[in-house]
Amino acid sequence: MTGFRLQLGGRVDRSRTVTFSFDGVRYQGFAGDTLASALLANGVSLFGRSFKYHRPRGLLAAGSEEPNALVSVTRGPGRFTPNLRATGVEIYEGLEAVSQNRWPSLKTDLGAVNDRLGMFLPAGFYNKTFMWPRSFWDKLYEPAIRKMAGLGDAPTEEDPDHYAATYAHCDLLIVGAGPAGIEAALEACGTDKRVVLIDEQDELGGGALSDPAQWAWLADSVARLEQAGNVTLLTRTTAFGYYHDNFIGAVERLTDHMTQPGEGAREKLWRIRAGEVVLAQGAIERPLVFAGNDVPGVMLASAARTYLHRHGVAVGKSVALMAAHDSGWHDAFAHARAGVKVAAIIDVRSEVDGALRVEAAALGITVHLGSSVIGVNGRHRVNGIEVCVGGRGAATRIACDTLLMAGGWTPSVHLWSHSKGSLAWRDDIGAYVPDKPNENVRCVGACSGKWDFGKGQVIDMLPTPRSPARIKAFVDFQNDVTAKDIKLAVREGFRSIEHIKRYTTNGMATDQGKTSNLNGLQIASQALGRPVVDVGLTTFRPPYTPQTFGALAGHAKDALFQPLRKSPIDGWAEANGAVFELVAQWRRARYFPRGRESMLAAVNRECRAVRSAVGMFDASTLGKIEVVGPDAAEFLNRMYTNPWKGLEPGRCRYGLLLKEDGFITDDGVSARLAPDRFHLTTTTGGAARVLNMMEDYLQTEWPDLNVWLTSTTEQWAVIAVQGPLARGVIAPLVEGIDLSPDAFPHMAVREGTICGVPTRLFRVSFTGELGFEINVPAAYGRAVWEAIHAAGKPFGIVPYGTEAMHVLRAEKGFIIVGQDTDGTVTPDDAGLGWAVGKKKPDFVGKRSLARPDIVAAGRKQLVGLLTDDPAEVLEEGAQIVADPNQAVPMTMIGHVTSSYWSEALGRSIALAVVAGGRGRMGEALFVPMPGRAIRATVSGMVFHDAEGARLNV
Amino acid sequence: MSDLLLRNEPDCAGFAGEGAGVAIRLAEPMARYSLRARDAQVLEDLIGLAVPRAIGATLGDMACLGPDGWLLCASVGTVLPSGSDLPVAITDVSERAVRLLVEGPRAGEVLMAGCPIDLDRFAVGRATRTVFETVEIVVWRLRDDAFAVEVWRSFAPWLRLALVHAAG
Amino acid sequence: MMLIHCPYCGERRPEIEFAYAGEAHVARPVDPSAYTDEEWERFLFIRANPRGRHNERWRHIHGCGRFFNAVRDTVTDKFETTYKAGEPRK
Structure with missing residues (x-):
């Protein structure tokens, strides 16, 4: 119990008492106190335990540079914030803060044994000690080290708060609202510049807040800024990072200081683009390095002055100063004038400014020049110091409860360094200062190395x-x-x-x-x-102070985490009990269970309906690109593997798209609507990628072609009606199109209306059954879907989802790009050699199909795989070996890419890539699984209706 | 288009919070065309409408979004010729996007919650493709305090929620 | 987040509107079949990857949609210039 509240002084509101708790003990402070100042005023000096040695620690500083007094603040479930600096936590009624890194309590911390063992815990201790045996690491070393060394606990519950984010633009951004920053803002007052002034504290003023002589100027200046109209003032806002082209990240703390945070966002991420940046971040006082400099009660002299003048709190009853710089003397004088006993001023310098000595004498302070503190007495609190002259000879003990350190000043060049501005060394102040800027930025005030705190010795x-x-x-x-x-x-x-x-x-x-x-x-x-300049300086990295993950995520949380894209028919699927799955950002109906039906039962029922009657499927998410212009066919001919120029208007073609390296990247059925107009489809996940790739070739390789690409993915809702009865279902709804098999054959497209809505009607099939894909303008997708569903009732129509779609296509051996291919599969590997135009002189990827490793024998090829046990459904991704009895690690020859229960065949089916697969027809292979190997036989890829008769009905 | 069938719009309930300084609502359906041409003159001759020449400029219902690309947002029923055989591409994209109208003194501020361009300095009558966070949008400044935001249909509910959140 | 000057839009726009598109001036041969395997390998896979000045392509994908070329220093991550596709190397 040494610190205490002075009768007078400070900027705290003594009329408003605030009750809070620290480690379960209730204390009182005043509005305007930080947790640090309020605890000091209550005589608390022990704030935490150190990271490695668990040494007792008190306050070193009064600002965001505080390294010791890290606390956790809890305000209910999920609202637990660790590692806050007590110097930056504003107290509010009911604040609950706890200390960290101690067990069982702050005063009695068993981890402090590390301090006694200190000689066994040198630098690199962990690297040297916990190397062997390797197996000890996961179970013993790592958990034990984590428990002993560390910061606060990570919160375990979901954060119920929400966060805001914004971009902002200004002509002048000033970081730091001390006197220099405020001056810079005042200069821009009333101009047409948009000015933003940021400060991490709860009020503007910076260092001026600790200097009553500047308070009148400060009040006047702040009033002028508030009235200026072109200046945005952001307090409680930390500029944490400085990025390219004057882009600054800052977090504004909106509610952490409030008793009742309300419904608003807790913090707001500001992403600021500034024309010019002025850094006015000030300077940080440097500690001195001596034995015991971390005992609670040893602190920075300037911090003590802040507590004195800003909070009206004396840090101790008997204060000594260890100085290497003039500024500390003034801090000591301030204490003496406020009635705090100054036990001694010790200065490492043999000579100091005469005026300082005169003033010390006038205040009755004993001065020890050319001397240094060589030891600190006390464990949980300073009770005395040992001083000797010139680092030699006998030590003198001086009783005191607080020792101030004045080691000189370090300009805060953190943000300047983030911006890659260069630094220059100054021997006189023993610090780096900003030199050449890398952005449109300048430093003003103490962070530029200009200050009037006097001189010092660098030591x-x-x-x-x-x-x-x-x-x-x-x-x-x-x-x-x-x-x-x-x-x-x-x-x-x-x-x-x-x-x-x-x-x-x-x-x-x-x-x-x-x-x-x-x-x-x-x-x-x-x-x-x-010399220091030859040793260099480490890189400063963002963030300047720790920020919450919530703030960095901004509004990207919960429903706003990322868009959930829904098709125009999604609402119907939801109302009809669909189970959904995510495909890229889309959510798609996976199956439509009836009652308590299992997924397998539902999928089997859906498959049966398509094979025996008719099913309907929402294919709206398929990517679509409209290719228009006189050179449209020429362009597609160059992009796709197969020929396009001869395709007649009104007909469709399966297109296979390779990358230039010869590997399959996408596929889809496309239709020629007119000589100069094609309607392309892509995979759901490939739409944006394919459009970008096509634009790339069009713009940079073939800019002479008169053809343009427009994404129409979202223009059209697509309803697939598939099954032997499909024609009967849609016939009454369609006008202007002759649906008869002769007039409208497989792989044809017609334009007309359905339910009175214009449609691009494709006769195509991804199921092997008679099928139509009905494109209608998206806004009418749901209404047309419902009309077809109603019309299909007498036919037994069943809506089916992506799972049944997968089974049906696998039964036919149709591949899914990205599932059965993985970016290393050529058309021949996939059994799609027929889709490559052999006579075409060129297309994207053609040359690569003749690369030596692509034509080499033994490549993995896509084949069918039938398990000996028809009930056994292989796991997708499972590896395949030729001999299950070989030694581990076994030689893998491929893997399963698709695997399902086929209701049509009454057994399981699978597709797999297998080395030399097509040469292994009928060969038995094995799929090793835990405890057993599953035997399966290589087969063709088409399991159902191999001759394709079912398409032509 | 059939009168018998109902249009179905994305879930974008209007927002006009008490004292929020901004209102957000889904605009009525429109006819939209993507127009592409190597030579704007050919396009003008074909469709009989003046075409803005500078990227970002608008003229009536038409915005120039790229060196050879325009977006026409006109009243429902507007029909353009197909432009067959000409070095142009005209594509109906009426239903690809919907339009959110963001109006009120805080309209620009609310949009800048996720749009990285400086909308304070974005003149009335300008239009551009850009993003709101990860979602592509077209921003069109209609008046000092009113922006039209064109966004692909499936992204609209997310964008509307993000804007309401920002207006909160 | 950088600002990138789009040579088509004529203004600097935020990086998030752009997509990187690899090294510039790697022209696809008019007749790839005339290339030997070694030449084709060079075209497909071998890139300059310099430390310093790099000619590269970007696309203003969420803007005007155009691919263009740029000179960027891979050490400082600063753009020296940007220019339209088809213009000679700068």
Whole structure:
């Protein structure tokens, strides 16, 4: 119990008390407090346990650079957010926060044994130790390490919140609303520029919020910005990443600070395109590296000043300062003036500005120049420090409960570096500053290296008489990396800072090295004996601070995750109990169970209906392309394997499409409606791909052709009516088309009307039965479907789904591209050699069909496969071997591509690709499955009505 | 088209939230044609309508969407010649897309929830093909506070829901 | 997300409207059957894949629909220029 609320001061609203809890204990703070400031005011100093050693940790900072005080906030089922910085959590009535990485409790953490074993846990410990035996990794090492080392728990329930997202455009985007950012915004006030000013805190002001002398200016400036009309102010918004062409990702936290979040979105993802970007992200104070610098109560001097002035909270009752920079002196003076005892100022420099010494004397503060802290007393809280002169000789103990560190300043160049702007090293401040921009961006204020906090000395570690091998002087607090670890990495041969980073984990993960990078670099530079610029700097990566997955997903959640495309007839299928499956983004009726019918029973019934009477099927999702122009036939002739020029208007043809490498990429039946107009169909999943491929050839290879392609997939609803009675069903509904077999043969197309609606009527069959595919304008698809269904009732018409469609086509040996082919199947492999125009001089993929490996013997070929046991239905994807008794690993000679129960044959059927398959007719092969091998015989691919008589009725 | 049969439109109930600043509704059916030609003059001569020449420009019911491509959105019953034997391609796509009308002072803002182009600087009378998140759309600015969004039929319910979500 | 200048639309548009389409200026031979297996292999499979300046194709697929060519630096991921299909290599 050391921190306390001052009687006066701060920007908190002392009239509004807020009650919250931390680790189950109730506390009170004021509106305007962060969890950090409110707990400090209540005397709490222990905030968490460190990542690896489970050391007790308190607050280091007051802003988003805080590496230690990570907490989880829970607000009901699914609303659990881990790894929040206590310094960024605004308190609200009823807030419930808990500490992390400790068991059973924060005060008594059994994992702290790691701290005692520290000498056995050097850098690279996990890499070195948990290598062997391999089998131990999954069951022992990994779970144990995960339990011991880590951040907060991942939430286990679905997130009930929703999130918003938007694009935004502006002429000037300013990131950071400290004095420099506000000045930049004020300059653009009243111009015709669209200005956006972003800041991660709940109010504008940045560093000015911690400086009462600037509050009047701040209030006036904010009022001017609010009234300007051309300035959008986004608070509680973190610009987390800077991407190409001034594209900035930012997340606005909308409800996390509210007691009653309401119905609105929790967070909003802003995707901002800016003409010019001004980065005003400020600078982060650097810790100093010495033994015990992580004991709760050791913190950044500037952070203490923020708690003092912004929150009216003193971080301790007796405060000492360890400085290497002037700025810390001013922070100490502020405490003294506020009535907080300043036990001592220790400065590593032997000489400092006389004015500082005069002021210290006036405030009655003892000063130790040329000295350093070499040890910190206390485990859960500082109770004293040990100081010695010049890192040598006897130590003096100074009693205090808080030690401030002032190690100088590091410009926040994170976003600048995301944008690939170059950096320049400045020896005087021991930091990289922005140099040459890679976008239309400039840095202003402290992040450009310009500040007026005074001078300092750049130092890697404070001098100490103790053996460096025996002290824990922390560099990266979040990842528990000590100076010793970095030196060890150098001794073990790591030279590049990128490698040192990965070996030691310095500057990695959620922290991105905000407080650690520069100290780590200085230590590595000293250990390597090379200047810092030669050691380099690790890459800053987005996000600047961790963001929720919800925010990044934005509105792409639940029903908006991705479009669910439904055919015009989908509503009827749903009303009639269809079970659906997804095919690409489409949902398609898979089968129509009656009552409690099983899938197999339903599919068998649907198949029987098509074979014996008539069935109807929604084929609307088939891709369709209208090919129009004087050169339409010439174009198709070049694209497809088979000839098209001789196809008469009114006739259809099966088209096989290869890629230039000779492998099948799509197929479909297409119709010539007029000399210069074709109606193409593609597979459901291939529609966009085929159109893109055809456009590619048309635009870049054959731009001279007068032909154009238009997607008409969604223009037409397609109803397949299939079965021996199909003609009778549709005949009364069709006008203007002679349906008689002679006038309208198989593979023909006619235009007329059905139910009074214009139709492109195809006589085609994917079932082997007499069949029609009725294209009608999409808006009329459902009405025509219902009319056919009603007309079909006397004929026993049955709607069937994609599963029956698959069975029926497999019985006929019709392939599904993408199921029976996999991108390595040629027309000959698939038994479709007949569809290749041998006399055509060229078509896409033709030359490849003569490649040596394509004409070689022994290629996998598509064949039928019949199991010895007719009731055995093979698993699709199952591997095939010639000899089931060979040693493991066996030689695979192919796999099953399609497999079904065939109701028509009363047995199972399968299609498979098998090496040299067509030369193995009648040969017995085996499908190894767990515990057994299934024997099957190679057959032809057509299982039903091989002569095709059923088509011609 | 038969009067005996009912049209069936995608599920796109209108939205006009209290104080939402934007209303979203499905437009009445239209005749739509995709027009392609190497030479716009040939097209003009054939159909007897002036054709905008610059990509993004509109003239009456016609938008120029590409160097050789136009979209005509006209009243139901508009019939164009087929253009046989000419180096043009005219295709009826009346039912391929539906039109969502997004109107009100927040119309542009709501569209920009998922449309990456700068609609603040998208002049009245301009039209372009673009995307709303992953879904292709044609945006046509009718007035300062009104946009027509053409979207393929099966994507319309998703787009409508996304816009309502953004308007929320 | 980059902005890409479409040489047909004459403006820079967001990358999400575009699709990448591989190396540019790999012309399909007028008579592929005249190619030897080695020549055909080169045409089909062998690409420059440079570190640096790369002539490549893009399609403004969700815009004007046109394929066009671009010069992009594969190290900086910056476009140097874009130009219409059929124009000489830049």
